[in-house]
Amino acid sequence: MGKMRYTKKFGSLALVGVLASSVLAACGDDNGGNSAGDGDTIKIGANLELSGGVATYGSSILDGAELAVKEINENGGIDGKEIELISADNKSENAEATSAALKLIEQDNVVAMIGPATSGNTVATVELAAENKVPLVTASGTAPNVTVNDSGDVNEYAFRTCFIDPFQGTVAANFATEELSAKNVAIFADNASDYAKGLAKSFKEQIEKNGGTVVAEEAYVAKDTDFRTQLTNLKGKNPDFIFIPGYYEEVGLIVKQARELGLDVPLMGADGWDSPTLVELAGGDALNDTFITNHYSSEDPDEKIQKFVEAFKSENGDTAPNAFNALGYDTVYYLADAIGRADELTGEAIKDALADTKDLSLVTGTFSVDENHNPVKSATVLEFVDGAQVFNSKIDPQ
Amino acid sequence: MEWLQQLVNGISIGSIYALIALGYTMVYGIIKLINFAHGDVFMIGAFIGFWAISRWDIGFLPALLLAMVICAVLGVIIERVAYKRLRNSTRIAALITAIGVSLLIENLMIFFRGAQSAVYPATIENKAINVFGAQISSLSLLILGVSIFLMLLLQFIVHKTKIGKAMRAVSHDAEAAKLMGINVDNTISATFAIGSALAGAAGVIFGLYYTRIDPLMGIVPGIKAFIAAVLGGIGSIPGAMVGGMLLGVVETFVSAMGFSSWRDAAAFLILIIILIFKPSGLFGKNTREKV
Numbered sequence: 001m002g003k004m005r006y007t008k009k010f011g012s013l014a015l016v017g018v019l020a021s022s023v024l025a026a027c028g029d030d031n032g033g034n035s036a037g038d039g040d041t042i043k044i045g046a047n048l049e050l051s052g053g054v055a056t057y058g059s060s061i062l063d064g065a066e067l068a069v070k071e072i073n074e075n076g077g078i079d080g081k082e083i084e085l086i087s088a089d090n091k092s093e094n095a096e097a098t099s100a101a102l103k104l105i106e107q108d109n110v111v112a113m114i115g116p117a118t119s120g121n122t123v124a125t126v127e128l129a130a131e132n133k134v135p136l137v138t139a140s141g142t143a144p145n146v147t148v149n150d151s152g153d154v155n156e157y158a159f160r161t162c163f164i165d166p167f168q169g170t171v172a173a174n175f176a177t178e179e180l181s182a183k184n185v186a187i188f189a190d191n192a193s194d195y196a197k198g199l200a201k202s203f204k205e206q207i208e209k210n211g212g213t214v215v216a217e218e219a220y221v222a223k224d225t226d227f228r229t230q231l232t233n234l235k236g237k238n239p240d241f242i243f244i245p246g247y248y249e250e251v252g253l254i255v256k257q258a259r260e261l262g263l264d265v266p267l268m269g270a271d272g273w274d275s276p277t278l279v280e281l282a283g284g285d286a287l288n289d290t291f292i293t294n295h296y297s298s299e300d301p302d303e304k305i306q307k308f309v310e311a312f313k314s315e316n317g318d319t320a321p322n323a324f325n326a327l328g329y330d331t332v333y334y335l336a337d338a339i340g341r342a343d344e345l346t347g348e349a350i351k352d353a354l355a356d357t358k359d360l361s362l363v364t365g366t367f368s369v370d371e372n373h374n375p376v377k378s379a380t381v382l383e384f385v386d387g388a389q390v391f392n393s394k395i396d397p398q
Numbered sequence: 399m400e401w402l403q404q405l406v407n408g409i410s411i412g413s414i415y416a417l418i419a420l421g422y423t424m425v426y427g428i429i430k431l432i433n434f435a436h437g438d439v440f441m442i443g444a445f446i447g448f449w450a451i452s453r454w455d456i457g458f459l460p461a462l463l464l465a466m467v468i469c470a471v472l473g474v475i476i477e478r479v480a481y482k483r484l485r486n487s488t489r490i491a492a493l494i495t496a497i498g499v500s501l502l503i504e505n506l507m508i509f510f511r512g513a514q515s516a517v518y519p520a521t522i523e524n525k526a527i528n529v530f531g532a533q534i535s536s537l538s539l540l541i542l543g544v545s546i547f548l549m550l551l552l553q554f555i556v557h558k559t560k561i562g563k564a565m566r567a568v569s570h571d572a573e574a575a576k577l578m579g580i581n582v583d584n585t586i587s588a589t590f591a592i593g594s595a596l597a598g599a600a601g602v603i604f605g606l607y608y609t610r611i612d613p614l615m616g617i618v619p620g621i622k623a624f625i626a627a628v629l630g631g632i633g634s635i636p637g638a639m640v641g642g643m644l645l646g647v648v649e650t651f652v653s654a655m656g657f658s659s660w661r662d663a664a665a666f667l668i669l670i671i672i673l674i675f676k677p678s679g680l681f682g683k684n685t686r687e688k689v
């Protein structure tokens with residue numbers, strides 16, 4: 001008995017000790033201020049979807065980012081300082097994205113962050129970034145409200161490497177009219193996602209500008225599994241093209257079920273389709289005659305792209321990089337370029353340098369940043385042929 | 399022939415709801431517990447089927463049977479570990495425990511394999527059969543066939559076998575059944591086993607039909623099946639079948655009329671209306687609640 005009591009007491013004493021030292025350690029951190037600038041490394045956080053619904057986006061971005069960090073460090077780092085990439089998993093959820101950002105800012109003292117992959121998760125962290133003056137660059141958050149808030153003001157600390165949704169919708173509409181001669185189109189959009197709604201809106205505007213008609217609009221909600229009802233409705237309206245902005249988890253099932261119901265018209269989506277899971281879900285056959293707009297294609301003959309593809313393949317067991325790999329890679333170079341040009345290693349200076357980026361040549365296109373913190377760059381159209389993405393054409397801004 | 403197509407769509411999803419609803423209704427009928435972990439047994443069934451087909455490559459029917467057996471065992475374990483000792487506690491205590499078990503199963507699954515979804519392999523060739531202009535997939539016919547077979551089997555077990563008789567007796571009056579020499583504990587376990595086996599079968603069928611499965615997939619079908627059970631009259635086995643089919647068809651037609659965003663709202667509206675105007679459901683007996 002006595003021994004047991006002793007252990008118990010000892011246990012609680014030890015606990016108090018641990019608590020006290022962690023409090024002290026935390027104090028020490030606070031007193032030390034922003035330690036990201038000290039020492040020999042530059043700490044960059046990566047708040048990414050490493051598990052959960054869109055885990056393949058986040059882990060793809062991380063793979064690309066790690067390659068870029070490795071290359072930069074091998075070439076002497078930024079002004080002699082190596083980059084240290086610290087990743088945090090946000091589990092594909094808004095609330096987790098916020099706490100991951102908090103962890104990176106408060107505990108790891110990062111000087112800048114690579115933001116979450118999806119727009120919704122990124123928006124959840126934008127305010128934190130601004131409060132703590134830590135610039136945030138999302139690799140693939142394409143919704144307009146990532147960089148511009150609802151009242152139209154620019155979010156000073158939010159940036160992105162990808163183009164924005166309206167642009168993808170516009171490109172898809174032009175592609176449908178010009179390349180596929182589509183006249184009567186239908187839209188089938190995820191009603192619960194800002195991303196899909198933004199794309200659907202700009203697609204509709206552009207297709208009407210091009211003289212086409214939207215004969216049917218249907219909606220679904222993320223996590224649905226049965227789309228046969230809406231697809232049967234769409235089929236009844238006889239469209240010659242269907243635009244399906246959405247994410248691969250649902251789109252894979254939509255494409256499969258559409259083909260089962262005998263809907264054989266061309267289907268088109270955007271970068272949300274870009275995942276190997278899409279091919280697994282839908283099957284290569286069903287995906288024939290479908291198109292996506294994307295940030296880049298590994299089959300693009302451009303020299304810079306091919307160099308990146310080679311480097312990526314040698315690091316990742318001969319797998320060709322997807323668009324998220326490329327965007328993750330570019331995001332690090334975009335940040336590194338800005339950190340190099342920044343007057344000092346503070347969030348404020350880096351933010352100004354990011355906003356001043358001009359004609360930066362990256363894998364996903366040469367870009368300049370506009371007044372809304374959006375890059376002006378080109379988009380690529382890809383076609384699925386037996387489950388593989390094949391480069392179709394490249395479409396410049398405007 | 400759009401309406402025929404929609405009817406087929408509705409019956410396909412409806413038969414899955416019905417299979418899950420049977421487990422709810424049987425358990426409620428016998429111990430007056432709404433077993434909220436039932437949707438998660440359905441999820442486990444889907445994963446067992448997935449592993450059986452994709453890793454061990456044993457084909458659809460053996461996978462279906464394996465999922466049913468494992469889910470039956472799981473159902474009994476859940477009952478013995480979590481619910482048995484609460485049999486004489488308040489019903490709210492058992493209900494909260496059921497929600498706890500549900501969360502436990504979901505999160506254990508996420509802990510062991512992650513939250514990402516898995517893709518069911520295409521084991522059965524899916525041909526579209528054209529009937530009066532409606533594309534009926536051979537898979538949806540198979541689903542319907544398996545569901546109806548399982549429901550008939552259940553009817554047989556409940557009405558023609560000794561254990562079925564015991565289940566009906568315990569459901570009617572557990573105390574009296576005990577006095578008549580019926581082993582109440584075993585009968586309740588058997589009820590959980592049968593209900594969970596049906597949920598496991600529904601899981602495999604769901605995976606095959608909808609391709610994508612994940613650890614949280616049981617939540618929505620679980621709730622829908624609960625609505626189906628209430629609609630049909632909770633405690634009534636034919637009620638659960640009819641309720642499931644009806645709910646599937648109603649949901650489909652709400653979407654078909656252009657209100658796809660209102661589909662889930664319609665399902666819950668049905669639940670509210672039934673609870674207000676006819677709490678005993680379509681097939682339920684109009685008995686006053688015993689306190």
